[in-house]
Amino acid sequence: MSGDTDQLLRSIAGLEDAQISLGEAALALAARERPDVAPDRYRAHLAELATAVGLASGDAGDSLAARRNALAQVLHDHFGYAGDRQSYDDLQNANLMHVIDRRKGLPIALGILHIHCGRALGWDICGLNFPGHFLVRLADGPSRMILDPFAGGKEVDASGLRTLLKSTIGADAELSPTHYAPASNRDILIRLQNNRKVRLIKAEQFADALAAIEDMLLFAPGESSLWHEAGLLNAHIGNLRAALVAFAHCRDLTANPVDRARIEKLISEINARLN
DSSP states (O other): OHHHHHHHHHHHHTSOGGGOOHHHHHHHHHHHHOTTSOSHHHHHHHHHHHHHHHHHHHHHOSSHHHHHHHHIIIIIIISOOEEOOTTTTOGGGGOHHHHHHHTEEOHHHHHHHHHHHHHHTTOEEEEBOOTTSOOEEEEETTEEEEEEGGGTTEEOOHHHHHHHHHHHTOTTOOOOGGGGSBOOHHHHHHHHHHHHHHHHHHTTOHHHHHHHHHHHHHHOTTOHHHHHHHHHHHHHTTOHHHHHHHHHHHHHHOOOHHHHHHHHHHHHHHHHHHO
């Protein structure tokens, strides 16, 4: 199974962002942690969700409110998906297979389910680059509606966004246009994996955290920051030659002369440790 997911994730690197199937890619990442579990029933469940949302929205009309209600009715009311508030930092909450099994997860994992269903129906739906808490935006021409998948898919207005921002970032935080910017599919997948990586580092499971970064590099090999993190973690656990390779990739992808000089210094320090 790992070979299949390797191939799928590597293929994403050569795709235009709009060509990426977010649900399929998230399942592939989940399967990296569960190589003995066949993904077929999870794919079938994703299809079941999208079909049910389509039927629910067809019964209610095609307005943004009807679409939001259909997502909430199917995902949250009928199938019981909810944000995991009791064990928020559980690693299972960032694994789409576990989320489907447990019917609970992080905002971004639940958001991927919303986006998958909407896009399967041809809706204009995306994730947002909102910091600290993943949100989803439905659109129809100039009309917009922002949903919180962690809170039952409820609509979040400007006041709610401001409150949410301050609760996650700090009391001095203020809304800016960047917070409403759509997140690319690759960015969503990286953000999903980052949730896993951060928790593994916090638990001092550095080899597993490195594996999470290496999974991200399969589909985002042009992200210099990922190579930088891979270099730091490899160096931390004593994989010095692997750290050199990672930092060399990071240097080659970095345009800023100051940053390149900083990376060159890290490479020199590791070479000194090897000699």
